[in-house]
Amino acid sequence: MTDIVRTITPAPTPGAAFMRALKSFALIRESWVGMIGTGLVVFWIVVALAAPVIAPFEPNATLQPFAKPGVAFTKGGIFWLGTDHIGRDILSRIIWGSRAVLLYAPLATICAYTVGIVMGLAAGYFRGWIDELLSRLADIILSFPVLVLYIIIIATIGASALNIIVAITFASAPGIFRIVRGLVLDLRNRDYVAAAQTRGESSWQIMLVEILPNARGPLIVDACLRLGYVIITIGVLGFLGLGLPPPDPDWGGMINETRQMALAFPHMSVFPCVAISSLILGFNLLADGLREISLRD
């Protein structure tokens, strides 16, 4: 008897769960839009990881100002994408800059999601005054034009990586809150939730074990879209001069520093723009692909 028990119910290991997640993710192969998106995202992740190996120059070294793309450096090497006004190699700065984006954007998104999910679960499940209060709060924050909100927050508390994450969490959490709340309002009426209630499960157990896993589909799609949007935000803040402090490379900041010369030396700002747009496009296409697949079955 116990043998049967053991053979048919192996303890779920984290490894098995990971394999299952990987397997469901492999479905993305069936959507070519999703494949392109995955390709772009993976490309940039590889670039970020391999930055020290593939970057031809030191990103902050001033080498030779105003070099056009393809110009050879006197001390060896080629400026494939040219240099900026103080002589730093643009390709190397783009490569190193991908690290900042791919670190802070997911971090900020995760923070925003944590806050949004906790608040959304509570509001959608408990309803009543908690819901009323949190919803009104979210409405008020969302009534700000986003960038106005960022500018005021950053201008007041100062520009730093931490502050950018705080500002993004503050501004995005209400949107996530609304999505989660909507999903929970629907899912809480399912019979399996009633079944959990009638066996006396605690509220948080129900929210986290019974409800949240079933909301993951739409949330994953939204997370991809939001990641793209957070990258835009970080870029815009950098572009407006409110981003990560110089001199470390940051795509938005690179455009800000060189935009005065954009009309004479477009290469200085065009290439960072291509980099950031392609990464955002990657996440957006990935989201599209995931949505397409989730609608299929």
Place this chain on the structure above:
Amino acid sequence: MIVFMCKRLGFMVVTMIVVSTLLFLLLEIDAENVAVGVLGPYSNDEQRRLWLEAHGYFEPLWLRYGTWLMKFASGDFGQSIRFNVPVAEVLWPRLWNTAILGFWTFALMIPLSLALGILAGMREGSKLDRSISVTSVTTTSIPEFASAVFLSAIFVFWLKILPGTSGMSSGFEFKQLILPVMVLVIYDFGYVARMTRASMAEVMTQPYIRTAVLKGLPYRQVILRHALRNALIAPFTVIMLQINWLLSGVIVVEFFFAYKGFGALLLEASLNGDIFLIEACAMVAVFVAVATQTIADVGYTYLNPRIRFA
């Protein structure tokens, strides 16, 4: 319906008051900071004390907030530090310039995005649908500052047919408006088009469309009378809320093209710590956003008979 509108208006007023409180607390709770901002970092303590006293900063906080709010409501926003004129004097002309920019953006974006969205949503999964969808994802993926860079590189640096800045230094010139409007339209139309498409595609799968087809109605009538009326309710809200997004977009675009608008003003005020100007700009921005949201909500209920005659 009337109750609903009263409720929405009430919520609008409450939002404005809450926002004003937050702003006031954020920017003015530290009176010393305000004095430094106004008098400059090289003023001495005595000067600051005198200024603070003269402007009532030693009153209790709630009283200060009350006076501030009253003055604000009557249109007295205080003196801009950077421009050294009353805030209202810089604010209104700048807002007007932005309104012009916004008007042209919407005039192009709405017909374009609705038409594309409806065409794509009418036959979900068709070639046309797929190409419109991919195009709109791509354009929404290019942030405004990036498309501004790209378009400048093409039209200003390479083709040399458009001016690269829109400062309007020698009076209003329509040519200078083209690039900023293009940038905003490119970024925004994709989102509205996708929303319209989703709404249209959803409506097309509804049983009442099948009823209309199986009633023997001509396809035109099925689309125009049965589908569009339901499919356009959601995009209406999206378009109204797009004004909120536009307020963000204009900051980037005006900054890039040196267009003397409201967004550039807000940015300038923030970067220079011009407290009273920030307050005024933020309040105006929130007012515009909340007002359009209210219109969107009221319009939504009006367009939707299920709510209107509930």
Place this chain on the structure above:
Amino acid sequence: MSDNLTPLLDIKGLCVSYFTRAGEIPAIKDFSLSLKAGESVGLVGESGCGKSTVALAIMRYLGNNGDIVGGSVSFKGRDLATLSADELRQLRGSEIAMIYQEPMAALNPSLTIGTQLMEVPMVHENVSAADARSRALQMLDDVHLPDPERILQAYPHQLSGGQQQRVVIAMALLSKPALLLLDEPTTALDVTVEAGIVTLIAELSHKFGSALLYISHNLGLMLEVCDRIGVMYSGEVIEEGTIDSIFTWPKHPYTHGLFGCIPLPHADKNARPLVAIQGQLPLPHERPPGCNFGPRCDFFESGLCDAGDIGAEYVDTDDDPRHRVRCVRWRDIDPDQLIAKADGKPPVEYGEKVLDVVGMQKYYEVHDRSIGAMISGDGIRYVKANETLSFSARRGETLGIVGESGCGKSTFAKVLMGLECCTDGEVRLDGQDIGDMPVRERSPKQLGSVQMVFQNPNDTLNPSHTIGGQISRVIKKFGVESDKHKIQDRMLRLLDLVKLPRDFALRRPRQLSGGQKQRVGIARAFAGNPSMVIADEPISALDVSVAAAVTELLVDIQREHQTTLLFISHDLSAVRYLADRVVVMYLGRIMERGTTEEVFGPPYHPYTEALLSAVPIADPAVEKRRIVLEGNIPSAFETPKGCPFATRCPRRLGDICDKEPPPQRQNRDRHIIACHIHLDELRGVAPVISLTSEAPDQVGA
């Protein structure tokens, strides 16, 4: 008249396939049917058998991925496949019209009823708007809608479900079609409303001379509406004939099986239990070779039944020359052997009182924020979901609670489960009052002692967790076992109990069929050795053959465990079959309660009487008195002051019914009728259902 020679609709060897990523999926295979003008033909079958696809194929509306891959459909002698798009459009809605399952969804929410009705004659007959309007008005009158002028200006959501369906029928009949396709037109409606719609359809098709193709899963409805029926199984018609030949001399084992699954009046859970068909419907892409029913058939003979495609043969042993059956062995099958016979089961002994409900009340507060309410000061209104309910149930007893939507039966279940607290009164379970004890305050033992089987199989299990995990969680939570291996052991034994293979423990809900999910739901409910199980419409979402198996399972487990079963249902036939005692509810109040025989025979409460008459019974031997209720079920806000049923009651006495709550009249020991009419008078009412002499040996029990 050439009408009698050429059939109106002639379908020959129709094959329809859907093309998906998984490849071609045949939805209908070799479908043939002919329909004469004015004739009404029914198509009956379980979900997924392709019956709706037939209607859509006739309309040539199969979506982007569906296509006719073989055969022909001709209408009035014209092959529909040869029509141009424009000709097809002129045919749709004028010659052939359709009535749909969900009337609310079938009507455009943002156009008035008037606009939607008027466009039919305007498009097809080019009449002026004024003419179209008067035609629409006339038609609304014909479908017996009160105040047609007002309805013309209304939006769909302002009408009740029954009214919406009448509008859809009016829309279909506006151009006097020669053929009317009805796709489950009453499935979404309550039984008493359904009865009205069915009567209306019969009346109007007669009046306008339209032929009917009536699609339904309900054999009983067929009996009331159709002249001929076709029984579909897995994309094929397996038997076709007149009502008489199919109901009296069914030839196909599946048709026989269906009748064995339906709780007909002569079925009895002890003496004559239902006989479920083994197995389940094959998925369209996993159909077996040869006979689709083969794997589930008791008469399957390998080498014969699975040899190749099986054609339809004419049955020459009865008086219907068009009776056809798709079975190679129909001649070999002995009809006597086929009459569903299962062994009788011993009756259950009732024990002590488990549940005692005394004057239970549940009101919901609803805040009305309209100006009118603010001025008049009644900002808070009450929805009286349950009003003074009193009844009891003993150990081992099955108590049926029956009523239409909105009668408060589910609210009562919620109070029992502790998801809601009652406003007043007592609910005693095993002697303890649990009426205002929310679920959080109950001990694990109390929680385990009253459990529930839910209605919707797709909703009852959490899609994110394995079956085994979900059952184990319940065992752990109720403290039945605490050791990990013992929990698993018990979980596996529960799977055995509900007759599911043990390796289902590792599966996720989406890998299970509806019936299997419901079995898991039952296993979960019995995990804590409950003294009472509430089953809220446990079989209403299942197909007939699956429902029978689940019903029998429930009865067997209950019998074995001596559990009290509270069976909540809108389906009178199922309640009659299962329940020992019945409570009839309407608008939150008990109209009648007593043993099953007492409630289902005179004296009746007038509502019970109407309900009994409304339920279609798939047995030509049963004769019914027809009572059609007028009007709609009042909304829960506007519960009448007196008797809640007074607004629709055919036996209404007068003002007293509107103003005073009816007295509880005691007929016998525990048989109570809440009505103003005197018992003597009610006793004089003739039975609604009577069996004619054709089935004498079945009336026993």
